[in-house]
Amino acid sequence: MIRTRFAPSPTGFLxxxxxxxxxxxxxxxxxxxxxxxxxxxxxDIERSTKESVDSIIHAMDWLNLNYDEGPFYxxxxxxxxxxxxxxxIAKGQAYHCYCSKEELxxxxxxxKSKGLKAKYDRRCLHSPDIREDVKPVVRFKNPESGSxxxxxxxxGRIEIANVELDDLIIARSxxxxxxxxxxxVDDLDMQITHVVRGDDHINNTPRQINILDALGAEIPxxxxxxxxxxxxxxxxxxxxxxxxxxxxxxxxxxxxALLNYLARLCWGHGDDEIFDINQFIQxxxxxxxxxxxARFDIKKLYWVNAEHIKxxxxxxxxxxxxxxxxxxxxxxxxKLDLPAIIELVKPRTDNLNSLADNIAYFYQPLxxxxxxxxxxxxxxxxxxxxxxxxxxxxxxxxxxxxxKQLIKDFCVKYEIKMPGLGMPxxxxxxxxxxxxxxxxxxxxxxxxxxLERLKALHA
RNA sequence: GUCCCUUUCGUCUAGUUGGUUAGGACAGUACCUUUUCAUGGUAUAAACAUGAGUUCAAAUCUCAUAAGGGAUGCCA
Numbered sequence: 001m002i003r004t005r006f007a008p009s010p011t012g013f014l015x016x017x018x019x020x021x022x023x024x025x026x027x028x029x030x031x032x033x034x035x036x037x038x039x040x041x042x043x044d045i046e047r048s049t050k051e052s053v054d055s056i057i058h059a060m061d062w063l064n065l066n067y068d069e070g071p072f073y074x075x076x077x078x079x080x081x082x083x084x085x086x087x088x089i090a091k092g093q094a095y096h097c098y099c100s101k102e103e104l105x106x107x108x109x110x111x112k113s114k115g116l117k118a119k120y121d122r123r124c125l126h127s128p129d130i131r132e133d134v135k136p137v138v139r140f141k142n143p144e145s146g147s148x149x150x151x152x153x154x155x156g157r158i159e160i161a162n163v164e165l166d167d168l169i170i171a172r173s174x175x176x177x178x179x180x181x182x183x184x185v186d187d188l189d190m191q192i193t194h195v196v197r198g199d200d201h202i203n204n205t206p207r208q209i210n211i212l213d214a215l216g217a218e219i220p221x222x223x224x225x226x227x228x229x230x231x232x233x234x235x236x237x238x239x240x241x242x243x244x245x246x247x248x249x250x251x252x253x254x255x256x257a258l259l260n261y262l263a264r265l266c267w268g269h270g271d272d273e274i275f276d277i278n279q280f281i282q283x284x285x286x287x288x289x290x291x292x293x294a295r296f297d298i299k300k301l302y303w304v305n306a307e308h309i310k311x312x313x314x315x316x317x318x319x320x321x322x323x324x325x326x327x328x329x330x331x332x333x334x335k336l337d338l339p340a341i342i343e344l345v346k347p348r349t350d351n352l353n354s355l356a357d358n359i360a361y362f363y364q365p366l367x368x369x370x371x372x373x374x375x376x377x378x379x380x381x382x383x384x385x386x387x388x389x390x391x392x393x394x395x396x397x398x399x400x401x402x403x404k405q406l407i408k409d410f411c412v413k414y415e416i417k418m419p420g421l422g423m424p425x426x427x428x429x430x431x432x433x434x435x436x437x438x439x440x441x442x443x444x445x446x447x448x449x450x451l452e453r454l455k456a457l458h459a
Numbered sequence: 460g461u462c463c464c465u466u467u468c469g470u471c472u473a474g475u476u477g478g479u480u481a482g483g484a485c486a487g488u489a490c491c492u493u494u495u496c497a498u499g500g501u502a503u504a505a506a507c508a509u510g511a512g513u514u515c516a517a518a519u520c521u522c523a524u525a526a527g528g529g530a531u532g533c534c535a
Contacts, residue, residue, distance in 0.1 A: 043534095043535080046534090112460075115460060118461095119531085159463095163462095164531085199528095203531080206463095231470080272484095293528075300486075301485095303484085303486090310498090407494095426494090
């Protein structure tokens with residue numbers, strides 16, 4: 001049984017890089033009929049918050065990235081970590097270190113000035129300066145020779161010499177375990193078979209493998225996916241970029257569109273661009289993830305979103321749009337056929353907010369700007385609209401065909417071209433000149449509303 | 460400094476065992492459709508980081524260089 005996990009640290013919201021990693025991890029598990037696990041890595045008590053945990057879970061939920069187990073919390077597993085640390089100390093694979101921060105800084109500086117690699121010199125392993133007033137940290141005794149080699153499922157063979165590795169701290173002086181150690185114990189206990197994560201963890205992997213070895217554990221497969229960068233190629237920044245997954249919801253992005261777009265960053269399947277999560281799962285494999293980082297392109301995201309909106313079910317879109325319309329104080333009524341309006345309007349939008357804007361004027365016409373009024377609502381045009389309203393009033397065949405015929409006949413009768421009728425009509429009916437076909441608008445508005453608006457005085 | 464990762468159109472990618480006019484998509488440009496704005500359609504421009512080597516043949520294999528990123532934390 002394949003088991004993968006997503007292990008964010010709750011020091012902020014779920015960002016799109018994390019979401020993409022979660023997606024790969026999720027899709028791989030699903031593809032292999034395996035299980036996907038959520039684990040919250042909250043060992044850094046200083047920086048972890050409950051709000052972050054909630055927002056991460058909320059975002060996973062919105063994306064519909066469902067986990068089979070979890071969320072597990074590392075802070076609830078402290079006893080287990082302590083137990084394993086004791087084991088390692090008892091076996092001589094870990095040791096107490098009493099060095100102060102100042103001592104360590106001094107040591108590192110000396111090493112650097114000699115052109116050496118900064119690395120703990122193991123003074124506490126050989127002759128510990130045990131002091132009652134100092135609470136020691138615990139260091140892992142890393143192998144001194146040889147190298148750690150693994151076949152990364154994305155990057156290929158990676159080899160790192162043990163001399164490059166430090167005796168890393170696995171427990172702080174307050175007794176709390178650190179990241180690299182918790183990851184190992186958790187992945188072991190949770191029987192994770194495939195560790196899928198960002199490639200910023202490549203450097204941690206040999207340390208984790210060494211700890212796993214010391215524990216006599218089986219080594220899982222590792223797959224390190226490249227990062228997502230900003231449009232300009234720089235690292236994403238939480239201050240300057242829209243990096244929170246939920247910000248994209250606010251921008252009117254559909255979760256399935258965001259997933260689709262994220263999937264296409266560092267991964268491709270021939271010429272395919274638009275697909276849903278199930279299709280993605282069928283196609284996905286770790287070995288066709290590319291090795292280099294990708295830049296985030298907001299324009300393409302909007303295009304993908306537009307495609308998903310076009311293919312989305314109108315009832316489903318209606319539910320989403322109603323929420324947005326309500327938040328914009330639009331007064332809704334049941335006389336209008338919202339799914340039919342959505343069907344008409346959706347090819348002209350690439351996000352839910354503008355979809356809502358293009359629907360709002362069906363319920364309440366916008367206030368037209370003066371420039372448009374001067375241009376289109378001339379006395380002649382108003383006269384024309386009055387005549388048009390009269391013709392409409394006597395139309396019994398309220399169908400698209402009936403309306404089309406009426407409009408055609410009207411244009412012939414008054415010797416005008418379509419835009420000559422259409423533009424003032426749009427302005428009067430909707431308050432804007434940028435709308436879909438006006439025959440469709442009249443049809444969906446219905447006779448009563450159409451006549452009401454045509455007769456309104458606000459021109 | 461040392462170690463690790465990376466490099467195909469502006470951007471995302473295809474290119475699985477060396478032989479392609481290096482393909483697609485977004486963005487761009489032009490045109491067509493049209494009832495305004497869009498949608499849609501057609502066309503167009505645009506790339507193998509650099510230098511060696513192996514080979515009849517290299518985007519693809521090897522090496523070097525350069526440029527970017529990461530690690531070198533009692534962060535994850």
